[in-house]
Amino acid sequence: MTQTITVQLDHLTALDINPVREIIDPLLEKNAIASLEQTLTFDIQYPRDPNDPRELSEIPEVRLWFVRLDTIYPWFPFLLDAKQGELARYVAMLVPHQFNRVEGIQYNPEALEIFVMNKLFILSDWLEKQGIYSQFRLKSMAQLFGYDIDDSFFAMIKNSC
Secondary structure, X not given: OOEEEEEOHHHHHHOXXXXXXXXXXXXXXXXXXXXXXXXXXXXXXXXXOXXXXXXXXXXXXXXXXXXXXXXXXXXXXXXXOHHHOHHHHHHHHHOOEEEEOOOEEXXXXXXXXXXXXXXXXXXXXXXXXXXXXXXXXXXXHHHHOOOOOOHHHHHHHHHXX
């Protein structure tokens, strides 16, 4: 079941991630965070002039809030509803990109590669600590961004610990 996190202008301007903490922290304390896997979406309440052509990911205050969120919960992509486009939107907040009318979001390829690899390392370790089998989940996430990750990559991560 999808759960929506509403983020108001005052949250954005104060870098206040309490709307996320209110949902995440109780489940972390109960060791039940896996129950939120791919269920979260955001409702970003950022008032704009009707003539403002920018996407939310092009607004500095919004992007900075997501950078802050990512530093506190670097494994947060695990919780985002990818089917609703939330993972792609989250990545757009953190990775340089351009919009194409026909093809949609065009991420900077090098920045996207660094981001995906970073998240694979973070999520691999975090999911293992949570007792959640991760290889299929991580491969699926990488595939959303055009990366086909070989099983040997995960063996290498596991052996490096």
